[in-house]
Amino acid sequence: MNIDPIQSSLIQGINRKVTETKTENAAQELEQTFADALTELSETQETSDNLIQQLATGEDVDIHQVLIAAEETDINFRIAVAIRDKLVDAYREIRNMSV
16 A cells, blocks of 8 residues: 655645745745745635545545644644744844844
8 A cells, every 4th residue: 555645735845936036026035935825724624524524424535634634734734824924024024123
């Protein structure tokens, strides 16, 4: 049985955008990247919730898929929180700079 690794599309999307961001409107592209990341987080949360609800109602759903979806959502959420924390730290550092 071949097990595929969990790959967060949040990280993949951000890595792709960072390497592509060499233009004047980098701030807009960065904003769009984070918006896409949050959309992806929302979608994985919705999928996870649906699978958990199906399991709770007794529908035929693979318990492994439910657990994988829940863990993927947890990982994506932790990534989003880490990104937010880094952005807040960067903002505070810029705010405290003397000009």
